[in-house]
Amino acid sequence: MGALVKAFILCDDAQKQSGARKYDLKGAGVSFIESTVPVQFPSQVFKHTLWVYLQIFDDKPQGRVRLALMRADSERRYFFREMAIQHADQLRPTSVLVRLFNCEFPAREAYFIELWYDDEWLIDQRLDIV
Numbered sequence: 001m002g003a004l005v006k007a008f009i010l011c012d013d014a015q016k017q018s019g020a021r022k023y024d025l026k027g028a029g030v031s032f033i034e035s036t037v038p039v040q041f042p043s044q045v046f047k048h049t050l051w052v053y054l055q056i057f058d059d060k061p062q063g064r065v066r067l068a069l070m071r072a073d074s075e076r077r078y079f080f081r082e083m084a085i086q087h088a089d090q091l092r093p094t095s096v097l098v099r100l101f102n103c104e105f106p107a108r109e110a111y112f113i114e115l116w117y118d119d120e121w122l123i124d125q126r127l128d129i130v
Contacts, residue, residue, distance in 0.1 A: 003117045006055040006093045014051040032128040045104040055093040072110035
């Protein structure tokens with residue numbers, strides 16, 4: 001069967017609530033970020049912290065998640081988070097919260113946050129810096 005993504009959501013903030021599988025996703029579905037700090041593109045970069053909430057099924061007991069930031073104009077890709085995840089129950093999705101601390105955006109334009117799993121691209125979310 002392989003991996004199957006049930007949810008891949010960009011959020012402003014996220015926290016695990018009390019309880020085994022409950023999450024509070026604030027600003028879920030982020031699609032643009034306003035650069036409020038005066039940044040002189042391209043000599044400076046805009047830094048922003050956001051979260052990714054991921055639910056994924058896999059018939060294997062473990063896998064490797066990698067996140068990448070891809071520029072829409074050049075398709076240049078920056079891999080920046082990699083982690084191993086354990087699937088305790090192959091009949092239920094595994095939930096993961098990932099904090100993307102101080103992501104660097106070198107220009108006001110469209111980007112894609114990509115999800116790679118075991119070295120295979122699965123899905124992405126568009127993110128515009130305005």
